[in-house]
Amino acid sequence: MNTDLAPARLSAAAPPAGTGPFAAYEARVASGRLDRDPEQEKAARRLDQLWRELRDYHPVVQSAPPASGWLGGLRARLGLARPAHEQARPRGVYMVGQVGRGKTMLMDLFFSLAPVEHKRRVHFHRFMQDVHQRLHDMKEADPDLTDPIPPLARQIAQEAWLLCFDEFQVNDIADAMILGRLFDYLFADGVVVVATSNTKPEDLFQDRPGADAFRPFIAAILKEVDTVILDSPRDYRRGNARGMQTWIIPVDAAATKELDSIFARLADGAPVVPVALDIMGRTLNVTRAAGPVARFSFAELCGRPLGAGDYLALATRFPNLVLDGVPRMGPDNFDEARRFIVLIDTLYEQNVKLFASAEDRPDAIYAKGQGATAFERTASRLEEMQSAAYMQLPHLNA
Ligand SMILES: Nc1ncnc2c1ncn2[C@@H]1O[C@H](COP(=O)(O)OP(=O)(O)OP(=O)(O)O)[C@@H](O)[C@H]1O
Ligand SMILES: [Mg+2]
Structure with a gap:
């Protein structure tokens, strides 16, 4: 398995337990490590809300049996893999903006503080590579498996139910076809998604052949996440890597x-x-x-x-x-x-x-x-x- 996808733990340098992303962001601004930016503050507040909601959220998938093995495969084929949800699932956050606005910085801050044991932060390309690899392996292991997507979604959800994707994008039709159904099942399993992207959800994979088939996925994403636009006038990368005037x-x-x-x-x-x-x-x-x-x-x-x-x-x-x-x-x-x-x-x-x-x-x-x-x-x-x-x-x- 791709090590990038292994659930991460809080790093030793993380702020004290109980600190939310907004407080952590403000502390960095106060100490001069970051410049004050109202657009980033807005995003940090939204991430803070999610951080609070996650403290009381326990997705059913955490206690559900694995979907692997013959029983899991059978369940999946019979469409029984989806758990019933009693608890409201917090809405995810999809940060979109031009380059160098601090989307990745904010997501990483959120990720390091998220009070979730089973969490994963991954570049979206790596995630898709892993998905293709696992689909291939599953089909090879069980040639009778007609639809590997539900058990794959269950596997992914059980490894980590908080998924943070850097640079969310959809580049080809093969990915587009898989994503829609995969995310349907992930959301049904209680997965919460945070993402950064240069493209709004409604513009993903548009103006491309097959764009129509992708619309249900866009609708699903819009239903599950809030889009936060980071529209700062400043590209913190311009001039130098750290956004500092020289x-x-x-x-x-x-x-x-x-x-x-x-x-x-x-x-x-x-x-x-x-x-x-x-x-x-x-x-x-x-x-x-x-x-x-x-x-x-x-x-x-x-x-x-x-x-x-x-x-x-x-x-x-x-x-x-x-x-x-x-x-x-x-x-x-x-x-x-x-x-x-x-x-x-x-x-x-x-x-x-x-x-x-x-x-x-x-x-x-x-x-x-x-x-x-x-x-x-x-x-x-x-x-x-x-x-x-x-x-x-x-x-x-x-
Ligand atoms: N408020 C800030 N003050 C100072 N530096 C900042 C601030 N916000 C972001 N930076 C720095 O600017 C650089 C670019 O930020 P980041 O990588 O998060 O941008 P991004 O929006 O993810 O860009 P891209 O779309 O290209 O991935 C990083 O080195 C980050 O630490
Ligand atoms: Mg980035």
Whole structure:
């Protein structure tokens, strides 16, 4: 069996028992690990409701005998596999939205907290592969089995009755034909479904040959789940993998707050401590370090007589640097500008991710003065360092 499909347990890092997804989401926003997003809040509230409903829900399938073996097969063929339901089944949640809106992040948060022992979180492609494999195996094991779908649904439901599907989609007619009946039986067995998708249920597999045959499935899905649309204006993946701004203009309280939040998110819970870096017998004191990130003001890093050796030690030790207050410089600031050029060259060579607040765009930071032409390359590097491609490069620590 596909290990991806094995029921998962709460991870050791999960918040304390009794925390719901909304409280967990709010805690992440409060600590700066996530940006506040009203659309996500709305989805987190809906997931919280489901989380509460799941605490009191016990699907009949949990105590039903397995549908495997000759008796199970017979039951299935006679249509007796469906349990009678006394308890109302909570409606599932189907989150839909464009890329990078935080659907997967929210589903994973919900999944880790869901008070259900038999739960499974799986990419929808993997799930379908597994379904095809099991159907094949069942037919091979029992050539007389005319309809393997009911016993398969029973098997799946008994392994996990909370199913969380990432990237729900229907790509071909073979899947479309299986899905409708499979989900009918899964729902009848009391399964609760949570899903993320880029496509609304009513648009799944439409404009395709065979779309008509798929309509009953759409109707079933709409009956069993609530669609929650995440319509945030922001793609948290754009610019970089974590949705963080890299060059923030101007230098003000809002920029400091944004850098506070980025620092906290990169620290990911690591304590803020001073770190002493040894540079050929000398010491460079990093007053604010937390896990993989260090934070400096521009004055601390470029307003003092530091050199290439210091910057290299920093750049190899820390994958991320938060830099407060890059000023607009002119002919009087030659020393600062020169150090800043060396700093950026060094960070760039080691693929360090830079998050800075600045008085202006990179190309306007040092437009006039000695070495201003050399700064053009620095400005261009600063632009590149904001790109998604750069943000994905591995840090070079040697
Ligand atoms: N509120 C937020 N603040 C900061 N980062 C966020 C926020 N929401 C999501 N992210 C981050 O943005 C990235 C994209 O989020 P996620 O993968 O959940 O998007 P998605 O909606 O599932 O996108 P896709 O449709 O492409 O699968 C993730 O790294 C996630 O942790
Ligand atoms: Mg996703």
